[in-house]
Amino acid sequence: MKFCYALLGLAASFGTISARAQPPVAAPPDSSRLSAAALPSGPAAPFRPLRLLTSPAALRVGVPLTLIGVSYFGREQRLIREARLEIQEEAREQFPTFNTTLDDYTRRVPVVAAYALQLAGVKPARGLVPFTLIYLAAHHLNAGATSNLKRLCRAPRPDNPADFSSFPSGHTSEAFMTATLLHEQFGKTSPWISVGGYAMAAATGTMRVLHNKHWVTDVVAGAGVGFLSAEVAWRAYPYAARLLPTRLAHKLLLLPTYAPGGAVGLVLAVRPGR
Template identity: 60%
Template sequence: MQLPGIRPVFSLLASGLLLSQVARAQAPTVPDSVRSVPPRVTTAAVGQVSWLRRPALWRVAVPVTLVALGYVSRNENVLDEMKEEVNEETREHFPHFRTSIDDYSRHLPVWGAYGLYALGVKGQRGVVPFTVCYGLSHALSTSIVSNLKRLGHTQRPDNPADFSSFPSAHTAEAFMTATLLHEQFGRDRPWVSVAGYSVATATGAMRMLNNRHWVTDVLAGAGIGFLSAETVWRLYPVAARLLPRTMGHKLLLLPAYLPGGSLGATLVVR
């Protein structure tokens, strides 16, 4: 999958800012002489401001903003100065930090999900739909990350000759698996969500402590992972309804071990 570029990201942000300005301009005002009288709230006025309170808007706007800011920070500007300052502070306080735990912790939330399945814990969906969502989310996240790495062409803090810093693939994978864990088991069990996102956050922190990524790379990776999982999770029921009912009896799911130690799955149609 080829990305059309970063322009759609800024178009979305610009549209959001424009809508906020329109909503602010159209908000009803009350003269000073009648401020003691509660203003009459109309349906139209409520509609103009209620969209700001929609969780779905923020669940998209915040991750997209993190990705956009990370992309902008690759140039010489205030964001670039900020990420370099954070890196300098990190290296000053943790000069000898080295670990490979982040290579494994990015997969820990999805391993936790299968562990809960093994213990008989009931989730929102069955193990096969969950695995399909995991495979599709991983493919989407990996594709976005690889294309942005090519477009961003950002130097790594520990190796100026390596231009694959933005965004962080480890962090994207960690937040993708944590979001799937949350959707599958965390709705009724908040501790599961807290555990999953804590592991994802720790993975991003370790990428910075290992001096492999800038803070903007990590934040962008978190946004990509979250959006990839949410997109697939929301669209899966729609796609499943479009498949023939007999298709479910013809599917065979097999575990697969990918290069680099990654765990995946192969879906076979019999």
């Protein structure tokens, strides 16, 4: 039940934001001022729930939630349980010596690519500072959702039954979170950028299975969590930005940072007023 509450909370936040993003509908004129001849005589427009369910906003919520729910509750179903066991055994047979730490880096490649493309002059959907704020919000939301689901579900890992942190895959959720942000930032500029980002995210999830760290259901659920986290942060930003004082917004600076050992990062600073 706690698992359901966690998913509903994440979906509700996105659903509220999506509803607010819809353009306002003009109020109908006062019917008391209309003559009988001016009133429409035809039947009212039929209510079409199928069109509502297949709207972009509904699909953005419904598809990832379905993936997460089926992955979690389907673990105890015979068909899904046998399928994931077969996938795991097949992966171990085909790649018995697979051992890499590349998935620790590929999960962050899409967000690095987003900054690189913007610095190279590719037109983004949002500026550098807004994108950074969105990334930080999505990162914390995704990390919180993933860690809490791990704590609530307590699913054992395939390589270590004593480790109950398998569901969902944190590497995969972060990879799909960054890939979704890359898609939102540059998807309209070139669909191939989105394809590359999601291909990198899918490769990250695949490596987690080949490395025997996660079941395929963990990876599918992680993809759903990461996508939802990015969409919530991306669509909530315009409303959060309105709460930021104008003077403070003009004082925000995004600066590069360098650490010993060659580490490079970014820091968001506030420029003091004169």
